[in-house]
Amino acid sequence: MSARDEVLGRIRSALGAELPAVEVRRDYRTTDDRPLPELLDVLTDRLEDYRASVLRCAPDAVGATVAAALSSVPGDVVVAPGVPAAWRPDGAVEDDGRPAVDLTAFAATLTGVTVAVAETGTLVLDASPACGRRALSLLPDCLVCVVTADQVVGGVPEGLARLDPLRPLTMISGPSATSDIELQRVEGVHGPRTLLVVLVSD
């Protein structure tokens, strides 16, 4: 008998003939009625709590805000292919699909996001053109993400509902960190050590 058939057979004999129906009640919060300005404040607060820097600006000031944020980062900037031209800093290089390890040559990455969850301070990138492939938001040491107000939701359930589970997804909550030494949180291990979030609203 194949291992597959044997394991499945063991499960069936373990469960026996009677299969109880188990009801799953979803009585937890699945929506958040707080007004948008409040959600933006919560998102900002949570991101800063994780030592990310948040820069808020109007839709027509994204490019200038990104440029100012990156001015102190020495080195080249790579951008996801779907990032609007108006957001890109001068001299930024568009990701051309070069071998992933070559991305280490860049000092910073600029991407958009798919959704941002206010309550947990989480940005989700889904490998769409605006977010770029996964290695892009991983290898350069500084990550700049532009979040527009319409992408912000209250809690995790609303966030997941907006995602496509078949795409490669990366949920990012602050810069990389570890709690492995005496359970104290230290920011900055293998992923980007700096996370800058440009939050765009009217």
Next chain:
Amino acid sequence: MTAVFLGIPTAPAGVGNLRGDRPFPDAARDALRDGQLRANLGHATTTIRGKRAGVVAEVPDWAELREAGRAIKAATMARLDEHLEELERQVTARGGTVHWARDAAEANRIVTELVQATGADEVVKVKSMATQEIGLNEALEAAGIAALETDLAELIVQLGDDKPSHILVPAIHKNRAEIREIFACTIPGVDPELTDDPRRLAMAAREHLRERFLRARVAVSGANFAVAETGTLAVVESEGNGRMCLTLPQTLITVMGIEKLVPTWRDLEVFLQLLPRSSTGERMNPYTSLWAGVTPGDGPQEFHLVLLDNGRTAVLADEVGREALHCIRCSACLNVCPVYERTGGHAYGSVYPGPIGAVLSPQLTGLSGGTAGNSASLPFASTLCGACYDVCPVAIDIPSILVHLRAEHVEAQERPGAEALAFRGLARAMSHPRLWRLAQRAAGLGRFLARGRPTLPAALPPPASAWTRTRDLPTPPRETFTQAWAREHSRASSRARPEHGA
């Protein structure tokens, strides 16, 4: 109904890390003598308990999430075969290959052969309980393949030639000074000025691993969740080492226990709230990676999923014990356990220590599975205080499973033990008033042994010592309750009692 009767095999001996070589009480006694260990553990668990309590308290619907988490896991187990078949279909449809492993040896063989097929002699690893359980690193090493742990705590354990002692923070038993020593002695070319500042230590690990990530061709990971309906796998982590392993190599091999799956995508909305707050005490962990099969141009182009039984189906066969399979490995129960806090994880002899380990390990191996009675001793490694149940994000009733396993262990004994004989004697004495009075008078002799102290000495002769070594037996009172009652009442009836007469 137990697994033994159904003939479902438990995890085999001789491979993997589920069995200790000594009974828990012996191992615990040594651990308790290590003052540094107790100080490190006390410090770390106090920190994490406070953080967890804070972030759990700010979630108004925690009780509802916890109940949903429990119910989803119960529903998953009730149709585990169907969900696994669905997962296999979905992963395969998206370009992945699914393998099934009856036990640790088979899983190790599958992974070893997959790595060999790529021609690589080195793999990078994301922290994974399943691969520790089956002893994959040792198996790969035997085949000439170097397995490099990339999680900081795992790296500390690996470099220190040590064993993990906690399911989330395997190096929790080491403090920063000890970690600095390990790094200074084992990392080639490490900065001799390295201090014990956690930030500096994390940077040293970053430098040490960076180049290895970039050249790795094969990664091995575990999985926190797998979604049956979509074939999506999830790895929850903090440092970015997981992302490195899941993104950069050409080949990804994920080893996952068959109980890790959830039926629907929506179910993750529950667990991604429960897990980070319960484990690291964060609102959300820094990174969660989710992927379904293979994505052209992004990440590994070859993906293998190894589904591991290794005793899980035997656990599933026990109607009470199967709840242990609901565990999402958050480690909250370890951090609140008064026994774990004092003995640390090594004393349990298994990669799963603490309260969940005390119910999971002996079920995976079978109660008689450990050498020298280690497995059978684990269900007794608890005070039954219930703190583990209170914090468990999926409401596993660990104390009830412990009691169930203890009963099973006692029933399995061919000859009654000293404890059973003692209770049998007690039952007889308590049902015969004359015997009972005699026994009480005999117990009064214990006052001589105590010589005025509030408890009896721990060093009673065997077999009584087996009980008193780890328990304080109070010195018997001067008179029994019935004696006191008789004395009080004979006095009361012979004198006027104004408070009653008024």
